Amino acid sequence: MRISELSRQAGVSIPTIKFYVREGLLPPGDLTSATQATYGERHVRRLRLIRVLREVADLPVPRIREIVALIDRPGESLFDTLGQAIEALPPYLSASCATDRATALLDRVGLTYEPNTTAVQQLARALDAVDEVDLPADDARLDVYAEHASAIAAEEIAGLPRDAAAALEYSVLGTALYEPVLAALRRIAHQHHARRLLDVLDAG
């Protein structure tokens, strides 16, 4: 297809498509003459990926470049490549903080982890913030969180495609896009359970 049709199908303007090609995010089309190129399904798919990572997940261009490079040339170990791709997603944390409390929790609930990942840092910081304002963070509460987070993750990983490029797209997009689905469902479930609790208290 021509660039105008690609633009229509992917919902991305022609100047933006040209920008992505210059930035190395999108492979160039196949030249059919000195001034014309043709594009295929893989371009549509790649543009949708880039658009969602930019507009929904709010990734800067260099991070998207890292991700598409891994999709195009995954390393020998799929596990390590997945880890590298996930590290390109927000949050982008600066200076590190102590992770003893986070890793003690993970050891207690039996979750194995890679110590130098952003997720472990993010957990350590989140637990520090919870403690600072005296929110409940006893073992019972954290065990409930770990149990349900693990059940969700198990379901997601069970759906991991076998092809490396597809597995990378699934993991990056799934990590970024199911997160707000889960956050929204949790807030709505708060409404549901609070309504029931407060109705009982008001009636009592």
Add this chain to the structure above:
Amino acid sequence: MRISELSRQAGVSIPTIKFYVREGLLPPGDLTSATQATYGERHVRRLRLIRVLREVADLPVPRIREIVALIDRPGESLFDTLGQAIEALPPYLSASCATDRATALLDRVGLTYEPNTTAVQQLARALDAVDEVDLPADDARLDVYAEHASAIAAEEIAGLPRDAAAALEYSVLGTALYEPVLAALRRIAHQHHARRLLDVLDAG
């Protein structure tokens, strides 16, 4: 205590404390002379709340002002006041999108909800983004998400303090600060389950 001691205990600088008083986020101290005021535990507590909402949850000052106003003067219905306080938290969504798919999901899984809340909009948008990149979003997958989000929310709402001001602080801070705890645990559980799956595949 004097303002210097308040600053030390809450980890907030004196100019920032004065800014919060001017902006109506923090009640002024009790005047002990024409030029000196004294502060108490409630000031320390309020400053910690403000600091976490600004620095961790990234709230703009006007949104924090809404929340502290609700804590100081909750309305007659605690359920409605909680809803108003939660609406002051991010995400701040502009123009609305169709919520039919989101509400159909909520109806199917039996979660009651307030239709005009940000959470329902956030769910609708998140589901649109998931569809756009062809991530799995069949009933089976979404039911798993709803089930575990509801179990997490039930545990959290069971811990709701009975006092209105305490319930508001718990809900606002809990919504904002447990969200990254859960997001981090989900990402770590991905590592755990992916490691097991990929070890099995490599061995097979």
